[in-house]
Amino acid sequence: MWSDRFNTQHLVRHDHANAQHMNAIVINLLTTTLLLSFSGLNSFAQSSYAIQNVSIITMESEAVLTGQTVIVENGIIKSISPATKSKINRKIKVIDGSGKFLIPGLFDMHTHFFQEQGEHVNTNETELKLMLANGITTARIMAGHPSFLEAKANVKDGKWIGPELSVASPQLVGKWPFPTEFKNYEMVASESQAHEAVSKFKQQGYDAIKITFMMAKPIYKAVVAAAKKEEIKVVGHVGPIVMLPSALEAKQQIEHMDMFIETLLPDTSYNHGQSVSDYNIYSKAAWETVPYLMESKIPALAKSVKDAGIFVTPTNYFFISNAGIPEADEYVRNKPDYNYIPSKLRDEKWKYRENYIKKMAPLASREKYVRIRHMMVNELWKAGVPLMAGSDAPEFFVVAGFALHDELKTMVDSGLTPYAALQTATINPATFLGMNKRTGTIAVGKEADLVLLNKNPLEDINNTRTIAGVSSGNRWLEAEALNKMLEEVKLVLGK
Numbered sequence: 489m490w491s492d493r494f495n496t497q498h499l500v501r502h503d504h505a506n507a508q509h510m511n512a513i514v515i516n517l518l519t520t521t522l523l524l525s526f527s528g529l530n531s532f533a534q535s536s537y538a539i540q541n542v543s544i545i546t547m548e549s550e551a552v553l554t555g556q557t558v559i560v561e562n563g564i565i566k567s568i569s570p571a572t573k574s575k576i577n578r579k580i581k582v583i584d585g586s587g588k589f590l591i592p593g594l595f596d597m598h599t600h601f602f603q604e605q606g607e608h609v610n611t612n613e614t615e616l617k618l619m620l621a622n623g624i625t626t627a628r629i630m631a632g633h634p635s636f637l638e639a640k641a642n643v644k645d646g647k648w649i650g651p652e653l654s655v656a657s658p659q660l661v662g663k664w665p666f667p668t669e670f671k672n673y674e675m676v677a678s679e680s681q682a683h684e685a686v687s688k689f690k691q692q693g694y695d696a697i698k699i700t701f702m703m704a705k706p707i708y709k710a711v712v713a714a715a716k717k718e719e720i721k722v723v724g725h726v727g728p729i730v731m732l733p734s735a736l737e738a739k740q741q742i743e744h745m746d747m748f749i750e751t752l753l754p755d756t757s758y759n760h761g762q763s764v765s766d767y768n769i770y771s772k773a774a775w776e777t778v779p780y781l782m783e784s785k786i787p788a789l790a791k792s793v794k795d796a797g798i799f800v801t802p803t804n805y806f807f808i809s810n811a812g813i814p815e816a817d818e819y820v821r822n823k824p825d826y827n828y829i830p831s832k833l834r835d836e837k838w839k840y841r842e843n844y845i846k847k848m849a850p851l852a853s854r855e856k857y858v859r860i861r862h863m864m865v866n867e868l869w870k871a872g873v874p875l876m877a878g879s880d881a882p883e884f885f886v887v888a889g890f891a892l893h894d895e896l897k898t899m900v901d902s903g904l905t906p907y908a909a910l911q912t913a914t915i916n917p918a919t920f921l922g923m924n925k926r927t928g929t930i931a932v933g934k935e936a937d938l939v940l941l942n943k944n945p946l947e948d949i950n951n952t953r954t955i956a957g958v959s960s961g962n963r964w965l966e967a968e969a970l971n972k973m974l975e976e977v978k979l980v981l982g983k
């Protein structure tokens with residue numbers, strides 16, 4: 489969430505002054521020559537293959553189809569039929585799916601690039617490999633920049649290997665009080681500027697209009713109106729100026745459950761009160777409201793969100809594992825993820841965590857905050873609000889690819905079934921992005937965005953990490969290839 493806007497350094501400086509207003513990876517076969525080079529993409533592209541005798545979790549229903557053979561031709565699922573009855577063309581590659589589980593390729597609906605942080609080095613291509621190796625075949629980049637549109641085009645044109653990208657516009661803000669070298673924002677200070685910005689970003693090829701903060705209500709409304717006219721979605725934060733009711737009325741797609749927790753304040757304090765949404769996890773005053781938050785109000789909150797008909801990306805793993813109960817330092821250092829954080833950024837992240845975030849609130853408040861964030865997700869799910877899994881990588885020690893699996897686990901910790909958690913990273917985002925006719929589930933005629941798992945994710949959601957192979961459109965990559973890819977990524981990012 490922070491990289492939505494600027495370096496954490498800048499936040500620290502600014503926030504001391506004014507915390508209140510800162511609202512944010514088989515199988516068999518002849519792999520050898522195929523795996524030698526990742527720069528010569530065509531040398532290992534497998535666009536036609538069969539996965540034999542596999543269990544399929546189609547995500548079109550909860551039923552697991554056992555003993556199936558999936559035939560992919562030129563990147564499209566050609567047939568799904570019982571292994572005993574399927575006829576496989578001898579010329580194509582055959583992958584033994586025995587004992588394995590096939591799920592649709594995963595979506596990370598809230599992610600960023602390291603380019604937004606620190607020294608603004610462009611490692612976009614490498615970061616996309618990190619996502620793909622972790623089973624992510626579609627990613628939504630939540631703050632816009634021309635280099636991100638280039639990344640999207642490079643993947644689409646087959647120049648780069650990585651997930652298909654949906655790129656939100658540079659974030660629209662009312663003010664930009666920070667010294668910034670990387671321009672991932674656009675100031676809109678009037679209604680006419682709002683209209684101009686929306687049509688410009690639509691024209692430039694961005695997939696949504698990203699809202700961040702400090703926007704006066706009439707300007708927010710102008711952005712919403714302009715986006716409606718241009719037929720482009722408004723997505724992102726909700727701040728204390730706009731507040732939740734107006735965002736729901738506008739049917740904005742909301743990230744981080746921003747301003748949800750404020751509705752749990754006692755009625756007398758809601759209108760002027762702020763709690764720990766978004767940036768306010770950096771405000772001691774906001775944390776002081778936590779003992780007063782009323783959990784009994786959560787079902788009504790969930791109903792109002794359901795009635796608005798919007799999609800919500802909770803990014804709960806990010807908030808819970810950082811602002812809530814920070815993961816132990818040793819745990820963070822020992823996670824494989826840690827090796828993919830540029831060393832130049834690690835020190836800053838540690839300092840920030842020690843000097844700032846750990847000192848915000850007593851344990852009891854943190855525990856209540858964690859409980860409430862889980863309860864909100866649970867009630868939203870029970871109310872029928874379509875949830876979407878988003879990592880908010882690469883914030884803090886949240887690393888692209890790996891963290892999406894943490895978010896899925898966090899969904900289950902909130903009470904979702906493993907199947908429901910998988911919906912948040914497959915069919916739900918595909919539906920939101922209007923891609924569900926071609927991806928998001930496993931069906932004949934759809935693109936072969938697939939993840940082959942060694943273990944059943946419906947038994948334990950952590951099994952989404954047991955990746956035996958990934959198919960992204962017309963490219964099949966087995967575990968060995970994915971591991972090699974990860975090693976290459978580590979050499980670039982972790983140095």
Ligand SMILES: [Zn+2]
Nearest residue numbers: 489492630880
């Ligand atoms: Zn973000």
